[in-house]
């Protein structure tokens with residue numbers, strides 16, 4: 241068996257690896273590279289392997305940096321099945337459609353920019369001179385249909401007429417929908433045949449609903465080899481889902497090669513048990529000031545976790561019961577997926593909710609905002625409330641409209657519960673607020689600019705880091721040391737270089753043999 245690493249090598253996105261045997265090629269994850277638009281677009285365009293030679297795909301979980309290139313593979317002649325857990329298959333129905341929408345939007349925007357620049361150049365007679373506002377407005381009027389919509393027909397016509405480069409989306413909505421028929425959801429701890437003499441078994445990874453560690457086993461004439469792929473590993477004692485598995489079946493205990501994530505290989509998180517009291521404190525303080533709490537959150541995982549904690553706090557009467565709004569159609573759909581998979585819940589969720597006839601994701605004060613009109617009305621609502629909205633890093637989406645109406649008011653709180661990537665708007669707010677806080681909130685509040693306007697950043701910005709869906713250094717180590725696994729060799733993926741390399745030395749001190757592969761590197765499993 242050979243293992244080749246094609247993505248999420250010395251970085252965190254684009255998870256994609258292949259297992260090659262004499263008879264089969266199995267792909268582990270098929271994820272999108274994310275980050276700066278242009279750079280990610282270039283990396284995503286070319287698949288590392290011809291889809292026609294792939295036997296089957298194993299998908300660790302539904303996050304797009306693991307699943308987002310599946311429609312590219314299925315539209316180009318892939319003829320196998322995509323094996324994953326049932327919850328992952330169901331979540332992908334929403335996430336891949338949402339991804340297609342984003343791909344189509346990105347491509348349209350790039351084409352609009354090409355057309356706009358072309359017309360501007362034409363108007364200025366080829367000179368570098370800046371166009372007057374009036375001329376620019378004329379061009380925009382021609383290429384747009386209303387304030388926020390592009391006139392795609394006009395743009396396509398222009399690009400074709402002048403033979404300008406047109407960008408196609410990585411895949412369309414239709415292609416994303418077609419890819420869904422390739423999914424094959426299997427339960428945890430169930431062994432499926434995925435190739436000649438090859439099986440795959442999923443174990444809970446504790447990262448998000450449906451996330452799995454996969455053991456791929458090759459067995460010929462009584463001789464066997466096990467390769468295990470962790471996907472993303474979660475934290476222990478988190479609400480809703482089970483902890484990462486520590487007990488593996490006897491035939492899966494000896495691992496010849498472990499492909500392991502290392503996102504936080506050199507970091508420690510706040511303890512999980514402190515999360516609820518910390519959340520309670522932030523809420524109470526904000527409502528005492530008469531303010532509202534805005535939470536930018538990813539639709540899959542974080543939103544439901546916060547809903548769960550809020551439900552517990554509301555049941556216990558530990559915070560004022562103000563209305564809670566989930567203002568994201570995707571998060572609303574994903575919350576339904578959570579509701580449909582009680583078989584994946586942990587013991588606490590069963591005891592606190594199910595055994596009392598309660599649905600953790602449904603309570604009197606929780607409302608799912610559906611239409612844009614409802615969302616706009618909520619923007620203007622000045623009574624104390626909690627709103628969860630995307631995007632998670634404040635790069636777009638409805639959260640920006642809430643910020644527009646609330647960021648200038650010092651009674652309000654922006655509560656950050658997720659990682660804000662470098663160069664994102666969320667990180668910018670976080671950094672500016674931290675500097676202002678450090679200066680004792682003296683002098684003029686820092687300004688942030690979005691939607692062509694500047695706003696004073698007077699709202700309080702609080703970060704609670706422990707909500708991470710990834711295990712920290714100690715939790716990752718725990719999976720190795722406290723499980724019944726006997727691991728011969730480890731390849732660390734899915735981590736920024738400094739995190740993976742620090743984790744490598746940490747593991748080597750514990751006696752493990754560890755590699756941090758480069759993109760394209762192959763490891764032979766004898």
Ligand SMILES: [Zn+2]
Pocket residue numbers: 301303447472
């Ligand atoms: Zn993930």
